[in-house]
Amino acid sequence: MHLNKSVTYFSEHEVYPCPICLYGQISPLSLMDAMACDSCRHIFTTDIEKQQIKMADRQPPLIWRWNGKKWAEAHIEGVMGWGYWLGGIAFVILPTTILGLTVYTRPPIPGSTLAWLPTVWTGLAFLLHLAIIVWLVIEFYEFPIWAYLKSKRHLFGR
Ligand SMILES: [Zn+2]
Known part of the structure; x- marks a missing residue:
């Protein structure tokens, strides 16, 4: 198995760039499966298994997937029917x-x-x-x- 140093798995113990403002950083909130941005203050729930985060304070929720280097394009949970x-x-x-x-x-x-x-x-x-x-x-x-x-x-x- 090749191990590429520049590709990392998403983990809830690290700090990541914010997918919304692309300016702040999201860091883990203690005792919660969630991360918060230090700039735009949005809160995301994390799903390590699926390597994705979900914007919690919005309906319908927006989801970003970690592709190893950056957040992949956002998509909406459930599509407009x-x-x-x-x-x-x-x-x-x-x-x-x-x-x-x-x-x-x-x-x-x-x-x-x-x-x-x-x-x-x-x-x-x-x-x-x-x-x-x-x-x-x-x-x-x-x-x-x-x-x-x-x-x-x-x-x-x-
Ligand atoms: Zn932000």
Whole structure:
């Protein structure tokens, strides 16, 4: 068996770079199967058998695997199911369709002062609902990026 000195096994007794802020270090918390970052203060639970850590203070949890040199790309525990996607699509499409149908079946008198309003209203409803969904998706997937940017600001700000 080859033993590569630069590749190490993840152990709960060592100090590792923080996978979220990439700036702080995570070190073991005494009496717990957990590690905490000294910079962004996030807490991770450790799984030595699987060589991975799980970000504990977030739902759904994010998981990083130690590949011997660094933390491999984060992944989310459990994937966003089809139900969420269908719900999200319906949330955007349904109100827009109902508004659109109302406008279509009861068109305003052409040339009247507010003839443009229902069309604009329908467009706004679509954009607003879409924005809510996009925001939710960003919240769901990119949270560590915000934490990362925040810690970078802290890094450059001093
Ligand atoms: Zn950190």
